[in-house]
Structure formats: structure tokens, C-alpha cells
Amino acid sequence: MMSIELYQRINTFNTPAMASLSSRYEKLLLSENHSDCVFLVGTSIFRCHKLVLSAASPVFDAMFFGSMREKDAIEICDMNPKIFQKLIFYVYTARLDLDSDSIEDVLELYYGAEKYLLNDLIVGCLNAVKQKLRFDNILPALELSFCINLKPLIQICTHFLTHCCLNDVQFMTYLKNNYFHITKDCVKAIISHNKDLKSLIWFVFEWCHHECEYLGLKQNDCELITEDLQLDLSKLKTGYEEICVRIKKLSNTVERSYYKACRPFKIDSEDFEWNMTLRSDRFISLLGLIIKSRLKPLSRGVADDATVSSNEYRENLQIEIRAKMAVNNETGNERVILQHIVDKEHTRYNCDLNIVWDDAVVLSPDAEYRVRLTWQTNAFGAEYPCSLQSDEVDGIQFKDITHHFGSIVKGLKFLNLVV
Known part of the structure; x- marks a missing residue:
């Protein structure tokens, strides 16, 4: 059994020592020396070490040492090789660099982090998503978030849509010129997660018209699509005007x-x-x-408007x-x-x-x-x-x-x- 003194020494490692340990595990991963498990991801093969993976994830621990332990090569069908490689690299090194990754890649990595219960990686991915959300990727991110049904991710994406997009004319303009089609189930989920339905009216209105085009319907058939959403599109203009007034009142x-x-x-x-x-x-x-x-000018001629006083212009x-x-x-x-x-x-x-x-x-x-x-x-x-x-x-x-x-x-x- 590990002594208390040794345990305290391990937990007081300084940063260089931790970096050195990370480097050793990275070399172990890259060299594939002493590997004792294999993952098949698409056409890629990853040779890893059960003990390292099990120490990081209870899912891996059950996979290798539980009652239903895997004995053969493990096939991963729900992640692409590049993302799985990044996940394994994080497990071995605790290093994460997502600056150059697309938001789609970050979302998939987040899915993997949730799947294998890698809590620190979950936090890192969610922070990266917050930084990468933009007008041009919020709808794809929402569609994927609702598809994989992970609540923290849905919360971040719906918050961004509500506070950074729905109240902004730029997003309206962008959406008209660069529309990304989302499913009706995704729209329903957005509505269910948004307490202020008035701010959604114009967005749903825009979606309905694109849905008509997508389904090959006429625009006057739009009500057939919106009946299931239970929103009154006749309030579009009023709702938008109220949004503008509210923004001004809340201004800093x-x-x-x-x-x-x-x-x-x-x-x-x-x-x-x-x-x-x-x-x-x-x-x-x-x-x-x-x-x-x-x-105020030192000398002033005749005012060009009788309603303008000498103290005004x-x-x-x-x-x-x-x-x-x-x-x-x-x-x-x-x-x-x-x-x-x-x-x-x-x-x-x-x-x-x-x-x-x-x-x-x-x-x-x-x-x-x-x-x-x-x-x-x-x-x-x-x-x-x-x-x-x-x-x-x-x-x-x-x-x-x-x-x-x-x-x-x-x-x-x-x-x-x-x-």
C-alpha cells in the first residue's frame, strides 16, 4: 500500500515534473511499446495500453477489467479516426489544443468525452465551443447538439442563439443569404428551450418559408407547417418591435x-x-x-432656424x-x-x-x-x-x-x- 508520505510527494509535483511525465506517456503512445489493446476506427488502427486508459476513464476500466470485458480488437463506429486520435492523445498527455479545429470537430470530440466520461476534456470542449460559435455555424451546431442530445452543449448553443443571434439584424440578414436547413424536430427543441417565444417569431417565420421551398410547397401553404409548432406568425412584426425596445432599455x-x-x-x-x-x-x-x-462659437450670425436657440445648433x-x-x-x-x-x-x-x-x-x-x-x-x-x-x-x-x-x-x- 502507498504510504501517506509518498502520496503527498506525488501530489506536490511541480509543473516541469508533470510535463516530463506527460512527455513519457506521449512517447509510450507513439512507440506502441507494450501495447495490449487495439481500436479499429474506420481504416485506422490504434494500439494503446489498458492501464493508462482505465486510469483515465471508468468506461475504459469496465471495458477492459469489468465482468463484460472486451477480449478482441474494439471497433469504434461513431467517431472518425482524427477525433479519436485527439481523444486518446489527451488521455495520455492531458494536453488539448483546439484553436485550429472546426466547431464540428470540437462537437464530435465533446461527444467522445461524454461517452468515455472524461470530465476535464468535457470542460475543455465546452469552453472551445463557446469561443467558436458564430453566425455561420450556430445552426449546424444546434442541429448536431440536438441530434446527440447532450444537455450542456444544447444549453450553450441555445444561449448563443438567443442572446447573440435572434435579437440582431445582422443575423437576420446573414440567414437570408446563407440559410442552413435544420429539421422540424430541431426547431421544436429550440422553442422548448426558449422561454421568450416572442424573440423566436421572426426566426421561425424565416424557417417556415425555407421549409416550404425544401418540401416543394407554395408559400401560402406555410400555415400547414406552422400549425404543429403552435406559434402565431401574425405577431412577427409586433414581437420584433418589442425586442428592439427591450434591447435599448437593457443597454449599458x-x-x-x-x-x-x-x-x-x-x-x-x-x-x-x-x-x-x-x-x-x-x-x-x-x-x-x-x-x-x-x-459654442465666440460670435454667431443669424440662426438658420428660429427654433434653434443661441445655446443650441x-x-x-x-x-x-x-x-x-x-x-x-x-x-x-x-x-x-x-x-x-x-x-x-x-x-x-x-x-x-x-x-x-x-x-x-x-x-x-x-x-x-x-x-x-x-x-x-x-x-x-x-x-x-x-x-x-x-x-x-x-x-x-x-x-x-x-x-x-x-x-x-x-x-x-x-x-x-x-x-
Whole structure:
């Protein structure tokens, strides 16, 4: 029997010692020396060691040393060789690198981790799924999640769909142009896992029309498909409007810390636009900007509108947000995701101007976004107060690229999508 002293020494291994042990097991796996069990996965053969596998998994332990122990080569029919190899490698080394794997591969590895009760691998796969979910893979991930019926995975995927997709106009646009067909059973499961059915109305509406095309039915036969779902599609517009209102009420405001005043930014024929970049460490839904309004001019002529007081002016500017598209890990072209116009808005001089748009845009943690403010010629001569401000607030990075010193952008209005 192992002594208490020896047990304590084993459990106080430092990191280099553990790494060395991992390296030894890796060499044992690769060399196939002393292997005593064989797995057949497709056309691939894996020679392993019963004791190592049994120590990691109670399923393997029962497979090799239980009353119904396997004696011959074990055939694995529900995993592909690449994923099974990654699972076995984790068992031997406790190392996991899923950065370059597709979400489909991660989902299959998660299935294997659940099958063999590898708890640490389950956690690693679920964390990787959270990081990899996007507009273009959420529906395939949902379909597969419900197919293998694993609750933790279903919870993560439905949470992402609800908070990052259903309330966002970008996802609606993406779905119209890049639709992925899911089964009616999957749609029913999504509905059953979503307490707020109103946010699902437009999604189900879109699915129904594609289902008609998929089944070769006419669009006026859509009700035949939706009767089984028990949703009233006539409430589509009302439900969507309520979603937009709710998003605005739940919005957060973040402002950069003020450090020092700088020379004002003056609008003229050479400087009539402001550019900055944004990065977020999480998924957020961007609802608006907070910028500084104009400095009150020292002398003022006759107002162009009798309703505008001497303390106010009419703000006119255009806001454009572009997502920087990465190609082969390098920044490539930019894609416009928002255009918003502030048209003759009554604004007080030298105060905060809160700009909110109707259609929120989702910022992804793996992308950089450029914000561009432009003014027309009627703004020439106007000055906006500039100041040095913090570059990061609450995980959101600001980088002003128009001027070297100072900024007119104070902060953002946004909604956290994943918590």
C-alpha cells in the first residue's frame, strides 16, 4: 500500500515534473511499446495500453477489467479516426489544443468525452465551443447538439442563439443569404428551450418559408407547417418591435476616463472625418456612440432656424462602422455593417451627444472594427472639444487614428450578449 508520505510527494509535483511525465506517456503512445489493446476506427488502427486508459476513464476500466470485458480488437463506429486520435492523445498527455479545429470537430470530440466520461476534456470542449460559435455555424451546431442530445452543449448553443443571434439584424440578414436547413424536430427543441417565444417569431417565420421551398410547397401553404409548432406568425412584426425596445432599455453605457484637454478638432476641407477602431473581449451588441458636441462659437450670425436657440445648433453627421475581414490571418478588406445618419438633430453646445441607432450591430471578440464619422460642408468651421482619454474600458479597446492626440469619442452604448 502507498504510504501517506509518498502520496503527498506525488501530489506536490511541480509543473516541469508533470510535463516530463506527460512527455513519457506521449512517447509510450507513439512507440506502441507494450501495447495490449487495439481500436479499429474506420481504416485506422490504434494500439494503446489498458492501464493508462482505465486510469483515465471508468468506461475504459469496465471495458477492459469489468465482468463484460472486451477480449478482441474494439471497433469504434461513431467517431472518425482524427477525433479519436485527439481523444486518446489527451488521455495520455492531458494536453488539448483546439484553436485550429472546426466547431464540428470540437462537437464530435465533446461527444467522445461524454461517452468515455472524461470530465476535464468535457470542460475543455465546452469552453472551445463557446469561443467558436458564430453566425455561420450556430445552426449546424444546434442541429448536431440536438441530434446527440447532450444537455450542456444544447444549453450553450441555445444561449448563443438567443442572446447573440435572434435579437440582431445582422443575423437576420446573414440567414437570408446563407440559410442552413435544420429539421422540424430541431426547431421544436429550440422553442422548448426558449422561454421568450416572442424573440423566436421572426426566426421561425424565416424557417417556415425555407421549409416550404425544401418540401416543394407554395408559400401560402406555410400555415400547414406552422400549425404543429403552435406559434402565431401574425405577431412577427409586433414581437420584433418589442425586442428592439427591450434591447435599448437593457443597454449599458461605458465612458473612457478623462485625462487632459487638447486642441479642438476643427472641421474643414482637409479634416472632415474622424476615424477610430474598436475591439471587444466578448460579444457585445453595439447600440450607439457618445461623442462630444461642438464648442459654442465666440460670435454667431443669424440662426438658420428660429427654433434653434443661441445655446443650441443642428447636428448633421454620418456614422459608418466597418468590420475588418481577416484573410489567412491577415487583415484584408472591410465590410460595412452599419450606416447611421444624424440629421438636423437639435444639440446643446459643449455637452455629450448620445447617438443611438435602431438596428444594433454585434461586435465579435476576434475582429477589429473601424468607426468613421464624417461631416458635410455645412459643418466647416465647427470645432469639437478633444481630450486625452483611456484606451480601454471594461474590456473594450478604443484606438483613435485620425489624430495623434485626443479624441471626441467618449464612450459607447452596448448590450452584453454572453454572460
